[in-house]
Amino acid sequence: MSERSERSEQVVRAEKLDAADELAGVRSRFVLDDVVYLDGNSLGALPANVPGRVEDVVRRQWGELRIRSWEESGWWTAPERIGDLIAPLVGAAAGQIVVGDSTSVNVFKALVAAVRMAGAGAGAGAGAGRDEVVVDATTFPTDGYIAESAARMTGCTLRPVAPADVPGVLGDRTAAVLLNHVDYRTGRLHDLPSLTSAIRAAGAVSVWDLCHSAGALPVGLDEHGVDLAVGCTYKYLNGGPGSPAYLYVRRELQDSFDSPLPGWNSHAEPFGMRSAYEPAAGALRGRVGTPDILSMLALEAALEVWEGVSVESVRAKSLALTDFFLECVASYVPEGRVESLTPSTHAERGSQVALRCDDAGDVMKRLIERGVVGDFRAPDVLRFGFTPLYVGFGDVERAARVLGETVAGAV
């Protein structure tokens, strides 16, 4: 078969897949151009309704109503209100998620609180039992750094292990376990239900980082009995650059959530201005200081793109997109030039494809010049994220084709 006819075959398949795509219409809810944007796992594209909303927040809510907006424009309650908008996307009932702070700060809150819930740490006295924090050794670095700090500050030892080895190290000493749902580098999806269940069986507290899964696949926090979870909102949730992260605390654990960052926003009576701290009930115990309203309300608008969209349909399309990408890469890219690090089994795949490639840095630069935007992760990984809300099969075909031409030097 000539290269030309192979191309045509993939193009025809892409057209058919696009025609049958029930999410195709959602793309118009975003501001996009003719770039193939496969970096939504780093920064989601701009939802079309966000600029107008932000303008209203700045000009009317801040500029005209000023201080009155804390009540009248719902600023004060935004963290829990927007948390409730994220809840259905991660399989949580309302009242368990608050939005605010960065993912790193939320990992710290969650992990310290988890250790305290487990009755572990320095406060429990030497030899009191649970003194180990287990962390995914392959995690996004910040989780590891913060976990180290949380362990240090609670008198625990940090134990980094590969996620698959977690069940083997759980025991009477395990206080808390911090895992990533999807590996940021390879795109591997870890088995949240069975790992959570193993952690619970060991009497430890589970903390999941959902940065690379929320908005791309079903998480099922409530269903699977996850204890605590955190995630960012600027990837598959399209909240904008550095938009605030969120914290999930399972309802049954909220009363024992003892935050290391008990800011005034988490007080039972924040405007009582009392010198004694008394934590609020419920999810808002996870709040800290004054929420950054501009970024937060941009996120609120961004979450409207989910209207009428189920996470299950997103997951189905995501798998179809990554399957098709791997298939097109196999056709277009010379054998041996790249190697997929992403599991071929659906149950182990997130919504990205990571390709190992010797000259990945250079290759990504050339792809971007040709209108295919993914990202490079040192030292040798090409990362392509597939956001089913706005990426189509035609985009996938084009990305793989340009990749093939680029690595073959046929630019």
Added chain:
Amino acid sequence: MSERSERSEQVVRAEKLDAADELAGVRSRFVLDDVVYLDGNSLGALPANVPGRVEDVVRRQWGELRIRSWEESGWWTAPERIGDLIAPLVGAAAGQIVVGDSTSVNVFKALVAAVRMAGAGAGAGAGAGRDEVVVDATTFPTDGYIAESAARMTGCTLRPVAPADVPGVLGDRTAAVLLNHVDYRTGRLHDLPSLTSAIRAAGAVSVWDLCHSAGALPVGLDEHGVDLAVGCTYKYLNGGPGSPAYLYVRRELQDSFDSPLPGWNSHAEPFGMRSAYEPAAGALRGRVGTPDILSMLALEAALEVWEGVSVESVRAKSLALTDFFLECVASYVPEGRVESLTPSTHAERGSQVALRCDDAGDVMKRLIERGVVGDFRAPDVLRFGFTPLYVGFGDVERAARVLGETVAGAV
């Protein structure tokens, strides 16, 4: 003298003061209406250049450049770049301030790092000496709550004392001292130079909260040898609702700044994605996670209103405004109806006036209905903040007059 002629006298004085006000022209750099806005110490008014800037950040930087903006639009370096814009306003040389996170989170970073710098805390072993964190007992509550957490997590005891009593309690056990530069409630300005000097003499580390002073009066961080400082940016710096706070770490202490929140943004090589943490040099060691760009770049635009404005001229006008307000209140408000909690001595006064008033909650509601916006602090305080950049003497006269009419029931 009749009430009518008294009024006229204050009106005439206001006109003269406004005519001589060298900062009068700065008011046009803000979006204002006919409301007398005396709540800039809670939420600064909207600078006129902010809406256009935010629109550009949303539509072009995020919407068109997307991920490229982390480099091309300077997103990645925003925390330290904007820190350098704040630096001259608080008397700091460049390279010592980073912007990001809330004030509460920055208090936590600063206080834990301070305790560690003092060689104190649990890590130093029992009996190792400095095990006390002194905190302003009259502080804004969140500082006290966070200080309690920082003390607990570093094995220290928290000792709340009135700022005036701080020198008396300093000693070999003092690790760190957290003080507010201006009391949020009464508007009292504490003596930063002498307190900082006493703290240094005791071998402890000073941490100042500048929320209610930065942008309203000279702080002189470098000059007075302050060790660490934090502040918000949405009051006298007009950064917008919940805009990010900042952290100052004196240059000589940067290498020993050991953050409890060592997120990936503070890594020496953040994109190296290395599992071992290695802190960056300089101020950016105080960064944590991904900065919230929308709020941060709105702040950057807001700081442009300071062009050609000196903090000294702002301080001079601030004192003239509060003097004039107290004078007008004395004329317009029936004797004994309100009582000023704000020191009459200039050296002890911030940029607000707090009036105790039995029915303060009700009175503030009525003032707001009549276009004079201050705020109410439970249980009985009327708070009026004076932002010299946009408040004039005519505003002051009107506010006091409406207050007099309101408390006299002459609405």
